[in-house]
Amino acid sequence: MIPPPSDQEELPAGAPPTAGARPCIALVDDDRNILTTLSIALQAEGFATRVYADGEAALKALRHNPPDLAIFDIKMPRMDGLELLQKLREKSALPVIFLTSKDEEPDEALGLALGADDYIAKPFSQRLLVARIRAILRRSEFTRSDAAEPEEGDTPETITRGRLEMDPARHRVTWGGRTVSLTVSEFLILEALATRPGVVKSRNQLMDAAYSEDVFVDDRTIDSHIKRLRRKFRAIDSDFDAIETLYGAGYSFADG
Incomplete structure (x- = not known):
């Protein structure tokens, strides 16, 4: 009979994990x-x-x-x-x-x-x-099961768009050299926009970029993510306006 866990307690199940060895x-x-x-x-x-x-x-x-x-x-x-x-x-x-x-x-x-x-x-x-x-x-690039260094050419390229830099391999984003902390979904939405600057992405396209096929979200969810993205960048740069809205069509990233 396994006793119920107490708060902040790791449940015993076999040998204890080696620090840093398992997610x-x-x-x-x-x-x-x-x-x-x-x-x-x-x-x-x-x-x-x-x-x-x-x-x-x-x-x-x-x-x-x-x-x-x-x-x-x-x-x-x-x-x-x-x-x-x-x-x-x-x-x-x-x-x-x-x-x-x-x-x-x-x-x-x-x-x-x-x-x-x-x-x-x-x-x-x-x-x-x-x-x-x-x-x-x-x-989110937190998987620890593949500890080997990727082969040359396999690592996703860093995306640079004006003051924006995105490193997909490290899930890292900076604006003007300052780090912006994004969730996985926010990162994927921004990546979809920044990969093709100036191209308008519909809400459905951004949903496909950010969520798996069996997760269903509505337009309001994507709009909320965009608001959060803008808020995070404007906390660093009050003049941030790189994410543009085309009403009735979707969003785009302004490269410049």
């Missing part, structure tokens, strides 16, 4: 059975895990010692998953997956608009969750 997943849920089950399942798949039974405890830990990815339940006491994400996004671009119930579609849309990278509706298969985790880790 670390933080689980935040007030249901101890879910924490125990998911933690054991993820450790069996090669991940290290940390678990938190409420949002307030998780927020402090995620800011102080961020994992590679976090999974939040939406419905939690004290601080729910949406509030946790909103507060986390003030200072962190940590990849986040939401766990939702079938009747929580408005929460799913709001979570994506706030900067979540994906969501999975309960009940879900552990295989699906693991696949989503691996996909996001690959996209």
